[in-house]
Amino acid sequence: MGELKKEVDELSGVETTGHEWDGLKELNNPLPKWWLYIFYASIVWSIGYWIVMPSWPLVSSYTAGVIGYSQREVATREFDTAMAERAETGSKLLEASLDEIRSTPELLEFAMASGSAAFADNCAPCHGTGATGFVGYPNLQDDVWIWGGTMDDIAQTISYGVRSEHEDTRFGEMMAFGRDEILNKEEIAAVANYVAANLAGSTPEEGADLALGETVYVDNCAACHGDEGLGSPELGAPNLTSPNYLYGNSVEAIEAQVFSPRHGVMPPWIDRLGETTVKSLAVYVHSLGGGQ
Template sequence: MAHHDDIDDVSGVSTTGHEWDGIKELNNPLPKWWLYVFYASIVWAIGYYVVYPSWPLMTDYTRGVLGYSQRAAALANYQAGVDARAVEGKGLADASLEQIQANPDELAFAMANGKAAFGDNCAPCHGSGATGSVGYPNLQDDDWLWGGSLEAIQETITVGIRSTSEDTRDTQMPAFGRDELLDKTQIRQVADYVRSLSGLEVPADVDLKAGAQVFADNCASCHGENGEGMQELGAPRLNDAIWLYGSDEASVIETVTNARKGVMPTWGGKLDPVTIKSLAIYVHNLGGGQ
């Protein structure tokens, strides 16, 4: 409370009457601008409380008359992006792979879309640069297990390889050792014969002629007479320098003894058709498309 009777001699302002060691507290009013800002913030807080979600309750919160939600706003934003992509993607949905390949705009969109989808879904196995690793084929080169045309790649991605899809690409190389179709000597002979097809050096004590016979009898039906491979069966070409499971003698013997049975999941139900098309275009354009 102001004591109007008690005026400070120096400033001429009334004091509150409080005094410490002879120093008196002046009773200056709050500055007007401060008061207005203060009142304005009270009004604003009430308005905010009415309009926006603000007040925490036991299990919920007041939602405000606007019903605004950052989560809903973010989702709407996201949906707008998806819709915009769907409009762009619509061209892709209706076009054939060849048409997309021939249309620069659609091609650019498919490449960007395919690259993103590759990073999300394929890179864990094929590597972020699609260069693969042991057991996971390099998709950059022009060596194809199941075919490198646009359609073949699209089909591989859609149905998978030895996957759970009914339509999966699926050829099982026999486990010649485990299933006792060949003995150890024959396996070593044929393994080194196969290695010799791509110019690898083979140990002097191996009978390559016998190996060639084992190959003709057991392997040529899938891998071709000269080891040129057969894409309808996913049987790799064996007379080139590209090896999925390793080219040293021990690795090839292991392949022939137990077979490998590489598995690639089916993407048909998991990715939409436009994404699969984009992936086929992207993989095809990595360099080795046929």
């Protein structure tokens, strides 16, 4: 390699580096002072940072730095604090009455958030994401309750289920009037038409014997569903004047139910979800529309 020839550029009076490309020569201007200072300052800063903070990877660990900072520890500490706060709010929730929950924004917010999350995870498959139910799975948005609509009623239904394997389950069964030959075909048709016409507000068949239907109802049904058809939460006998029938309010649907009832099953949740989540769910379900 020949020695590079330094020369001074005629126009600017600045020395060139000697590099030349197609007649263009590079001027050897010094670096600006501000740039240099920032450059030196960053070197000093990075050395300081290496010493103070965790920085260099080693074979099986890393240099911890003199202050021993760890993002994992910070995250763990924040998580523990959040869990402790949760547990504290949860135990306050357990002790609070519905009125207290409603008047304490912290509790209400906690219950609604954890209740709606638990509902989406556990209940939506049967009751629907909007809690409006399906055939056989009750609508939880309306103000008609098979098993009662107070906070305590709802919490009990959620805790132990309906016709479930839990020993404290809610239980109530309607007889299979047709299958077990308690009523004959004419009586079943008559009572189904009577329920449709006088309680459900749906259309009876033409020429139906509503007088016979009434007799059959009073003798066989009123004990559980009530004289006026308003149902009984103790027995789990639905309100027959509600528009949201579990199994449909047409004459055929009612006949099918009277012939052979379905006896829907709702699982118990207390052992799976725990008291706090069940209470949150009760607050959430109660708030959906028709809590009593």
